[in-house]
Amino acid sequence: MKNKKYSIVYSSLTGNTKVLADAIHEALPQDECEYFGVSDTVIPSSELLYIGFWTDKGNADTKTLQLLSQLKNKQIFLFGTAGFGGSDIYFRKILSQVKQFIDASNVIVGEYMCQGRMPQSVRERYLKMKEAPDHPANLDVLIQNFDCALSHPDADDLERLRQAVRNSSF
Missing domain, CATH: 3.40.50.360 (Flavodoxin domain)
Structure with missing residues (x-):
């Protein structure tokens, strides 16, 4: 420049x-x-x-x-x-x-x-959602993405x- x-x-x-x-x-x-x-x-x-x-x-x-x-x-x-x-x-x-x-x-x-x-609260929300019997099928992918994002x-x-x-x- x-x-x-x-x-x-x-x-x-x-x-x-x-x-x-x-x-x-x-x-x-x-x-x-x-x-x-x-x-x-x-x-x-x-x-x-x-x-x-x-x-x-x-x-x-x-x-x-x-x-x-x-x-x-x-x-x-x-x-x-x-x-x-x-x-x-x-x-x-x-x-x-x-x-x-x-x-x-x-x-x-x-x-x-x-x-x-992302804030840890996001991962906690995913884990809580996973406890529900009719939870979204992609929660494991979302949790994996959260964990990957931690270093960025x-x-x-x-x-x-x-x-x-x-x-x-x-």
Whole structure:
């Protein structure tokens, strides 16, 4: 990136997306960062925005969707975490949903998603559901996914994110 001011705006329910935001911040020139922090009502003036979200029912969280829907003439790098997944197909589906909230005057310059750990209460809820005689058949798969997500975002996830950021820089 050559002398281009940027901002990193994120929403993080469990801390996973903040880990990604920190990795992006560390990978970019610090003196070019105009804003780094949580999404609120202020729209950063930077032309280049790194916007991070946590996944809520297959889409970005409400705060992020509200921010995205207000943006005009920006360059946007989307990044996010999802407790479920580990699948590029699932991640692309989420990103596709998120992009529907972005005005056509904006340009998506990059995107990245990875799995993120979920609160222990989610696993406890699955185990409780499993006690019921008519429990959903996929509970073992959901529990296995939960256990797999515990280590994410991991060092490999963060390195792939840094590479995606470097590849989008112009």
